[in-house]
Amino acid sequence: MKAIQYERYGPPDVMQLVDLPDRVPATDEVLIAVRAVSVGPGDCKTRSGSLDGSHPASFPKIPGRSGAGIVVALGAQADFATIGDLVCFSTPHTESGSCAEFVTRPRDQIGRVPPPLDAVAAAAVGHPGVCAWIALVETARVEPGMRVLVQGGSGTIGAQAIQLAKHLGARxxxxxxxxxxxxVERLGADEVIAFDEGGDAGRARFDVVLDTVGGETHRRSYAALRAGGVLVYLRAAPIDETPARTDVRTLLARIDYRPEILEKVLALAAQGVLRPQVGLTLPLAQCAEAHRRLEARTHGLGRVVLTVP
Ligand SMILES: NC(=O)c1ccc[n+]([C@@H]2O[C@H](COP(=O)([O-])OP(=O)(O)OC[C@H]3O[C@@H](n4cnc5c(N)ncnc54)[C@H](OP(=O)(O)O)[C@@H]3O)[C@@H](O)[C@H]2O)c1
Known part of the structure; x- marks a missing residue:
């Protein structure tokens, strides 16, 4: 099979298209013919080596943390899927990634994709949707009527978070x-604060702030929270880990890909509640170009998705 692979950290062109032996599913796994691969900032950080301290890569490394494809073979005990199913899947940091014609996955790392979603839409919404769900539903516990601020509203996670927070009844x-x-308004935001024009989120206005940006933005998020509010964040630009206030809660959204969450996100996407955002599609062979475009911020608004014919 064809796959993208790299043997050392470095710039995008360390990644090469290579031929690898075909995959064979273990007894509790399915074999998936990959149709679409989601590429995000984390893939660039892993490839460059900037995550070596927390998530060291083992080489040779196939990049990619998630994607979607068709189940084409079943291990002897893989009774949780049927040949022909369209599924969304994740691949942990420690394993071979999704930038390949085929992957093998166990039950706890796939979710069925309901119609009318196709593979590109599922790959585009799966990862950022799960991140938004874990941050807003499981961690911050957003409820109807709450005021929510999404830092990084034009990003892929921000875009899903805005739509999800509106669905949950927040302002x-x-x-x-x-x-x-x-x-950002088309995604449903009631108010847009232009950070590049010095726009300020104000003081003590929000019940929940979701920070997908980090750095200085993380620090500034504290002022926008009312007493008793929640600052929920993803690991983005490095932050000062010491909370700036003691009268609010600071919670890291711990991201994993439980099928029940992935399937809730995909169901909301199939209903049109979470609209998948695709900024750029390229063929798998152009994975290095996808990373270059992401790093140069010229990939448009939405996920970069690699397609596999
Ligand atoms: N386990 C985890 O903790 C976890 C999981 C997934 C992702 N992440 C991290 O979460 C971050 C967001 O992921 P993503 O996929 O949504 O990335 P993304 O699509 O690149 O979105 C980041 C967004 O932040 C915007 N932005 C930059 N500076 C800003 C500022 N000062 N104020 C407001 N918005 C600002 C960017 O706008 P411009 O493009 O216009 O600059 C961009 O739209 C990444 O750093 C990613 O690595 C962490």
């Missing part, structure tokens, strides 16, 4: 560049 504000304000 949603989001930070974004002025040029992306209309996009």
């Amino acid at each position: 949603v504000s989001a930070t974004a560049r002025r040029k992306n304000a209309a996009y």
